[in-house]
Amino acid sequence: xxxxxxxxxxxxxxxxxxxxxxxxxxxxxxxxxxxxxxxxxxxxxxxxxxxxxxxxxxxxxxxxxxxxxxxxxxxxxxxxxxxxxxxxxxxxxxxxxxxxxxxxxxxxxxxxxxxxxxxxxxxxxxxxxxxxxxxxxxxxxxxxxxxxxxxxxxxxxxxxxxxxxxxxxxxxxxxxxxxxxxxxxxxxxxxxxxxxxxxxxxxxxxxxxxxxxxxxxxxxxxxxxxxxxxxxxxxxxxxxxxxxxxxxxxxxxxxxxxxxxxxxxxxxxxxxxxxxxxxxxxxxxxxxxxxxxxxxxxxxxxxxxxxxxxxxxxxxxxxxxxxxxxxxxxxxxxx
Ligand SMILES: NC(=O)C1=CN([C@@H]2O[C@H](COP(=O)(O)OP(=O)(O)OC[C@H]3O[C@@H](n4cnc5c(N)ncnc54)[C@H](OP(=O)(O)O)[C@@H]3O)[C@@H](O)[C@H]2O)C=CC1
Ligand SMILES: CC(=O)N[C@@H](CCC(=O)OP(=O)(O)O)C(=O)O
Numbered sequence: 001x002x003x004x005x006x007x008x009x010x011x012x013x014x015x016x017x018x019x020x021x022x023x024x025x026x027x028x029x030x031x032x033x034x035x036x037x038x039x040x041x042x043x044x045x046x047x048x049x050x051x052x053x054x055x056x057x058x059x060x061x062x063x064x065x066x067x068x069x070x071x072x073x074x075x076x077x078x079x080x081x082x083x084x085x086x087x088x089x090x091x092x093x094x095x096x097x098x099x100x101x102x103x104x105x106x107x108x109x110x111x112x113x114x115x116x117x118x119x120x121x122x123x124x125x126x127x128x129x130x131x132x133x134x135x136x137x138x139x140x141x142x143x144x145x146x147x148x149x150x151x152x153x154x155x156x157x158x159x160x161x162x163x164x165x166x167x168x169x170x171x172x173x174x175x176x177x178x179x180x181x182x183x184x185x186x187x188x189x190x191x192x193x194x195x196x197x198x199x200x201x202x203x204x205x206x207x208x209x210x211x212x213x214x215x216x217x218x219x220x221x222x223x224x225x226x227x228x229x230x231x232x233x234x235x236x237x238x239x240x241x242x243x244x245x246x247x248x249x250x251x252x253x254x255x256x257x258x259x260x261x262x263x264x265x266x267x268x269x270x271x272x273x274x275x276x277x278x279x280x281x282x283x284x285x286x287x288x289x290x291x292x293x294x295x296x297x298x299x300x301x302x303x304x305x306x307x308x309x310x311x312x313x314x315x316x317x318x319x320x321x322x323x324x325x326x327x328x329x330x331x332x333x334x335x
Pocket of ligand 1: 309
């Protein structure tokens with residue numbers, strides 16, 4: 001059994017991960033942590049997430065000096081479900097102690113000059129670790145994930161978008177000099193557990209946000225290797241992302257070629273389901289799956305992609321990466 005520590009365990013993504021680790025046959029949930037000054041420090045995890053009562057009753061401990069020392073001792077791997085800047089600061093402290101890190105934040109996802117200043121509002125001060133990080137999009141980067149100690153688990157909207165677009169890009173089916181358009185809606189859990197007026201459930205109906213400046217647009221472009229337009233929306237549901245993606249196909253591309261591209265990419269990947277119907281939030285919420293469906297007409301392809309933002313968009317994808325890194329079956333603890 002591998003001993004796992006989760007930092008940021010009281011948050012929405014960390015909590016999902018704690019439950020997944022608890023259920024995993026090869027992983028032992030060794031410790032759960034929150035910030036040193038957290039109002040939740042020392043509360044039982046199950047008091048914060050009552051669905052886990054009797055399953056995960058460990059306390060969430062404060063990550064003060066003693067907590068940090070304890071978190072490092074006898075630990076085989078660390079998961080960071082913390083804000084980007086917190087992860088940037090914490091990851092090196094575990095990596096230098098020889099403990100592999102699986103970071104759910106955006107802190108190590110994009111290796112591009114000036115990216116963090118422009119899109120995250122801070123200067124990245126760990127360029128060496130950033131250059132060593134592997135992007136944790138499990139279906140596409142399995143070989144690199146197996147060999148790294150720092151996995152930057154892919155973002156939620158980028159996971160839904162890239163799983164839909166990468167097969168087309170890899171097969172050369174996207175028309176040159178065109179820009180795929182990604183229109184996506186997320187549930188409010190995507191904004192995390194902290195209360196804010198803009199993501200308060202009574203305030204949210206359905207609205208676009210982050211127009212032309214959301215940090216996931218460059219993350220998607222960088223890992224696709226091509227330009228995209230990305231427009232997120234906030235919807236009045238708790239969890240799930242539905243992305244509808246519009247792609248101009250290269251001249252002469254047939255439906256058979258599109259089908260073959262998706263089959264080739266995912267026929268051995270049970271987490272990505274090539275559906276015969278348009279995906280829905282209901283079809284994926286609470287599951288580790290990404291559901292894809294597509295249709296084409298007159299050279300235009302429309303692809304639907306749905307995931308649970310807290311699972312395939314965060315914690316279950318982290319677990320896929322852990323499985324790959326430690327040589328377990330890729331879907332162990334997930335299906
Ligand atoms: N929500 C989602 O759908 C997704 C989230 N992510 C990423 O995962 C990360 C967590 O997201 P989410 O769960 O939504 O966020 P939450 O705000 O729900 O949770 C954040 C967690 O971090 C803890 N925390 C805050 N500051 C520190 C600190 N200095 N040291 C240790 N722990 C700290 C918080 O507890 P406390 O404040 O009490 O200390 C809490 O447990 C983010 O980077 C996010 O971008 C990725 C994909 C999807
Ligand atoms: C609805 C909502 O607010 N979603 C968040 C994205 C979720 C998230 O935490 O982003 P990462 O996947 O990059 O970690 C946002 O738009 O910033």
